[in-house]
Amino acid sequence: xxxxLTALIVSSMAITTAAPVIPDRSDQGLTNEKxxxxxxxxxxxxxxxxxxxxxxxxxxxxxxDDEWTFAxxxxxxxxxxxxxxxxxxxKIDDPKKVPVEALLKLMAENDSIAPMSYSFDEKTPQFxxxxxxxxxxxxxxxxxxxxxxxxxxxxxxxxxxxxxxxxK
Numbered sequence: 001x002x003x004x005l006t007a008l009i010v011s012s013m014a015i016t017t018a019a020p021v022i023p024d025r026s027d028q029g030l031t032n033e034k035x036x037x038x039x040x041x042x043x044x045x046x047x048x049x050x051x052x053x054x055x056x057x058x059x060x061x062x063x064x065d066d067e068w069t070f071a072x073x074x075x076x077x078x079x080x081x082x083x084x085x086x087x088x089x090x091k092i093d094d095p096k097k098v099p100v101e102a103l104l105k106l107m108a109e110n111d112s113i114a115p116m117s118y119s120f121d122e123k124t125p126q127f128x129x130x131x132x133x134x135x136x137x138x139x140x141x142x143x144x145x146x147x148x149x150x151x152x153x154x155x156x157x158x159x160x161x162x163x164x165x166x167x168k
Contacts, residue, residue, distance in 0.1 A: 030080060031076075032055075036056070042140075042144070044060050046060055047059040051075060059071065071087070072085055072150075086128050087129040092163055093163065097163075098163075103160075105159075109157050115132060116150060116153060118130075129150055129153060131150055
């Protein structure tokens with residue numbers, strides 16, 4: 001009888017220790033204010049804008065030591081699960097003159113940088129680099145990592161999204 005009781009106790013302990021502990025996040029989570037403060041803490045210029053639904057959007061601009069200027073819009077989704085980073089790249093005077101090679105190279109880059117992606121908006125007309133950042137475990141280090149990945153990709157692919165670098 002004691003062997004059966006011991007076996008039951010041991011097996012219940014194994015089940016208990018194997019179950020993941022999910023932290024209570026009721027008092028945690030990213031807020032729009034914290035997102036804004038993180039960009040300000042990086043020393044970036046932040047302008048407050050509003051989305052069509054009234055949610056805050058932060059226009060963030062920074063210049064690097066080697067004279068590159070980057071501009072993006074950052075916003076927290078209504079569910080507070082995702083931060084969208086949308087880097088604005090060069091506007092295009094005539095979208096019909098975008099070289100096919102440039103578009104193909106950007107599409108190939110999309111495969112290697114996922115979940116980031118390049119996009120083109122015909123209305124503006126402008127190229128963008130987009131990234132979704134998980135807001136559930138948000139911290140400055142994760143945001144810095146995402147921004148560094150975006151700026152590295154933008155630099156690497158400038159010959160494809162910047163019409164000033166296209167062969168004339």
